[in-house]
Amino acid sequence: MRPIPMLERMSALPVTAVAQPEPLVTVRDLKVQIGTDDGLVRAVDGVTFDVPRGRTLCLVGESGSGKSITGRALMNLLPPSGRIAAGRITYTDRAGEAIDIGALDPRGRQIRGLRGKDISLISQEPMAALSPVHTIGQQLVPVIRRHLGLSRREAEARAVEMLGRVGIPKPAERLGNYPFEFSGGMRQRVCIALALSCQPRLLIADEPTTALDVTTQANIIDLLQELQREYGLSILFITHDLGVVAEIADDVAVMYLGRIVERGTVDEIFADPRHPYTQALLKSVPRLGAGRHTRLAAIRGMVPSPFDRPAGCDFRPRCDLAIKGLCEIEDPGTITLGPRRDVRCVLQRTPSTDSVVTERSTSHA
Amino acid sequence: MLDRAQMSPDILLEVRGLTKVFKPRKTLFQRKTSNPIRAVDDVSFEIRQGETLGLVGESGCGKSTVTRLLLGIHEPSAGTMRYRKKDGGSVDLDQLSENERLAYCTDLRIVFQDPQSSLNPRLQVRDIVGEVLKVNRLVPPDQIEATVRDLLAKVGLRPEYARRYPHAFSGGERQRVGIARALATRPRLVVLDEAVSALDVSVRAQTLNLLRDLQEEFGLTYLFVSHDLSVIEYICDRVVVMYVGQVVEVAPSDRLFAKPLHPYTEALLSALPIPDPAQRRQGRRIRLPGEVADPANRPSGCAFHPRCRFATETCRTTPPPLRDFGGRSVACHHAEQLSLNGVESIQPGQAAHA
Incomplete structure (x- = not known):
């Protein structure tokens, strides 16, 4: 098989923390609105983060936090009723050119050239992501041919190579199988092979292991980490499971009601959570070894409806540390604690950080 | 064939040699039928009064089929399920006709995994929870709504929610409605089939705490089915581990995890x-x-x-x-x-x- 030049170049890239200051994707003040029968939902409401090269960023949040919509926005792949209302998503392509993904026509040639090639997606339900009436080969080969410009035979060889790489036994024979002939874990491996077949630079993994068994989940996480080391891939990993975050993340962004409430490295988030929501989330998961005699510290109430956002801080009605007369009036704004570390909570304000508060509601005299 | 030995008095339900084989039918599009599926194969365990028994395993291990056999949704292919009646006597549930079983359907209740699909969207909560009271004539018709309101308060929902439809609730609240429905008949055994798996982390913790409180208040026995060992450890006294239809290990929770x-x-x-x-x-x-x-x-x-x-x-x-x-x-x-x-x-x- 003819070697694919790009493949070699990619795997030769140094992936360890060599000074690579410029992130692959930067997201600045992204706002996504979705039209529903009940009105406009601000699903993502001013989100700022970077996806660094060769690392894994985890977006963590509960349902309705806007984590999946944020992931889709990075491919400009929103539901028909959704649109990017404000903000910039800047992707630096292989030639070093900056592309504003949000400004592209979602059905245009340019974004379609990026999807599946530079940026790919693995979704939660592999059965829904694969066509049930086409064989695995019929789904893999055309994608590879289109994006890499290979002949049918070369593309087939590449498909077999990818299936083998993700751990599917006898890949050449499995090319003719339909998705229903695979188990859940194997189907997710097929999706990973499909997503990585064109050597993407960014992989968006939206709850890829949530529907899988724990032993299978562990194998898939290992596989993603291996592939990341091998190809220098950036991963945006979306999940609600803090255990999975601790396993796979380098950096973490915690989302609540469409906003990032805390950002930091995985060690910072787990060892020194600053936002009361992050602290409460960490306390509300049962830990192995803790036994029956403890009681979980549950967060009271539930995530508010997006139509009924509380005034002031979004988390205030459920927060044990809320300050009366302050938190229900004032939006905490983003408080920068370090280069990649920030938090949206008034408790983190100190005289020194006060000066870097970026936004502040003026309703408080 | 049946073991007629006396069942120890603290045992609420004793399962011996339970087996369920599903025979795939030949469908229009299949060239050949696949093998019979032994979803549950010679499974034995017992549930003691007042305990929480965990049933853990990965998909396809037969844990859901076991719960459906206990509740009479499926007929077992073999095996016995002996139930301790309120009066202290025992009865083999598998020997009963469908009509005879009805006498015990208020004792054994279930909370399903998906709070979205397990509540009828066209019924108000008072009917969802109250239907079982009406059908079994457990409460006079004019007191059903009051009983439902009491139950809602017990599971931490506002009594006035009785007039709402399921769509007006969040996932965690819906699961509380499901729990209220299970408790309506004053059951002795509640099967919780992945009852917290679909809930968000913060709501899951609330629900687990609620289940513990209700168990204490009503002296309930739980069969807690889950794939999540950390949740199992948090709530269970004893654990049954299943793999592909069979029991591989049974142990008190602390010893199993240690x-x-x-x-x-x-x-x-x-x-x-x-x-x-x-x-x-x-x-x-x-x-x-x-x-x-x-x-x-x-x-x-x-x-x-x-x-x-x-x-x-x-x-x-x-x-x-x-x-x-x-x-x-x-x-x-x-x-x-x-x-x-x-x-x-x-x-x-x-x-x-x-």
């Missing part, structure tokens, strides 16, 4: 992601090769042998019986020789963390 005797239990413990990034770097994970076996094509001998790092020739040929190990039991030929790791050695420091 020192598993079956290699599959050890691997399950070790595969669970730990919410602590400092732990992952120690890399003591046991990785199971392959995937859960297909119940239609179960491996010979011990069903776990293709994935087991200790497998020998005996494991490939002879199915291991469930053997007693002083208050716990395990189905492994080599249980005596193996020294497996529990939570403490897989995840050191976790116990101290609490």
